[in-house]
Amino acid sequence: MEKPISLEQYVVVENYINSLSYNTKITISKAAQQLRLDDSLTGNLLAALVDIGVLQYGFVIRCPECSLLLKTAEDIANIEHETYCYGCDEIIQIEPSDIEVIYTLFNCPFQQGQQNDKKPALVTSAVHKIDSLAHLISLGKVNINTEFFAPTDSEWEELYEGYSNIFTSKSTTTKTGYTLEKLTMDLFDKCKHFCVTGGLRISSDGNYTSQIDCYVRNTLYNPVVSLIGDVDSFVIECKNETRTPRGEYMKKLRSDMLDTGKHFGIIISKCKAPRTFVSLSNKIFLNSKITIIWMDSEDLMNIIIHKQNLLEMLARKIEEVRLTATKDLRALGLYDC
Numbered sequence: 001m002e003k004p005i006s007l008e009q010y011v012v013v014e015n016y017i018n019s020l021s022y023n024t025k026i027t028i029s030k031a032a033q034q035l036r037l038d039d040s041l042t043g044n045l046l047a048a049l050v051d052i053g054v055l056q057y058g059f060v061i062r063c064p065e066c067s068l069l070l071k072t073a074e075d076i077a078n079i080e081h082e083t084y085c086y087g088c089d090e091i092i093q094i095e096p097s098d099i100e101v102i103y104t105l106f107n108c109p110f111q112q113g114q115q116n117d118k119k120p121a122l123v124t125s126a127v128h129k130i131d132s133l134a135h136l137i138s139l140g141k142v143n144i145n146t147e148f149f150a151p152t153d154s155e156w157e158e159l160y161e162g163y164s165n166i167f168t169s170k171s172t173t174t175k176t177g178y179t180l181e182k183l184t185m186d187l188f189d190k191c192k193h194f195c196v197t198g199g200l201r202i203s204s205d206g207n208y209t210s211q212i213d214c215y216v217r218n219t220l221y222n223p224v225v226s227l228i229g230d231v232d233s234f235v236i237e238c239k240n241e242t243r244t245p246r247g248e249y250m251k252k253l254r255s256d257m258l259d260t261g262k263h264f265g266i267i268i269s270k271c272k273a274p275r276t277f278v279s280l281s282n283k284i285f286l287n288s289k290i291t292i293i294w295m296d297s298e299d300l301m302n303i304i305i306h307k308q309n310l311l312e313m314l315a316r317k318i319e320e321v322r323l324t325a326t327k328d329l330r331a332l333g334l335y336d337c
C-alpha cells in the first residue's frame, strides 16, 4: 500500500470487515462511501485485503446497453467474450469496463460480531468506472495474463516433454514436423480462453489453397486480443527446419491471412527468427494491418523451461512489431518476458 492508514482508520476498517457477512458483496465505491475514505485509498485497502486472503474477488457482468445483470463469475478466466442479453435480445460483446469487480469475505481474521448485511447487495445501475475490471487492470491490481495462463505442475511437465521431443529426431520428416505442431497446440491450449484446432485447410473462392498448422479461437474476454484488434481467432504456422528461413514464410502466411481475412498470425520455429523479422513484419503491418509475430526456440525455452508467461510474451511481441522496436522491450523494462 502506498500510504499507511492511521490507527483510527484501522479501527474503522476492522469494524467494517467485522460487520460483513459471507454473502455481502461490496465494491470500491460502496466501501469508500461506507468507510468515508477516498476511492483510491479504499481501492488499495481492498486489494491488500485480497492479497492477505481476507477478501476475494468476484466479477459481475452487466450489459453495456441496458445495465442488466448478465452473469457473475468467481474467476476472470470464466468470463466469456460474448454473452446473450435478454433485455436487448441480442449477443453482446463484453469489455473490461462492463465487468464490475466485487469483493466478498473469504476468511475473516477478526472475531465475527454482528453481521448487519445478510442479503447480497448488488448494484442495479451501470458499472461505476472505479468498480470496473478495466480500472483494476489499469492500476495493475490484477494481472490478467497470469489468470489466463497458469499451467499446473503436471501441465508444465507435459510441456517440457513436448519441448524435449522437438529436438529428438524421428524416423520421418512428417513425424519430426508434427512434434512442433503438437507442442504448439498443447501450449496454446493451456490458455484458458483459447480453443486450438490443428491442420486446418483453407480455401479461397472454394479452391483449396493451403493448410494452416494451428487455428486458435478466442472464446473468452482477453486483453491480448484487444491488442491484436477486433479478431476472435488467429493462425499459427510451425516451422521445423533447423536453418534460419528467409522472408518467404512471412509472405506466404500474409497471403493466406489476406485470403481468410485474419489479422493476426504467429510463426513458431525451431531455429532462430531472422534478424530482419521485426522490420519486415512492421512493413506488412503498415501496408495491410496484418500483425505477424515470430516465436523461436529461445522463446519456447523461456516459456517452458523458465516458466515465463506466454500471453505477456505475445503482447510484447505484438508491440515490438507495431512500434518497430529497435530495442528489446524487455531491456526498456516494459515487459517481464
Ligand SMILES: [Zn+2]
Residues within 6 Å of the ligand: 063, 064, 065, 066, 067, 068, 085, 086, 087, 088, 089
Ligand atoms: Zn442489454
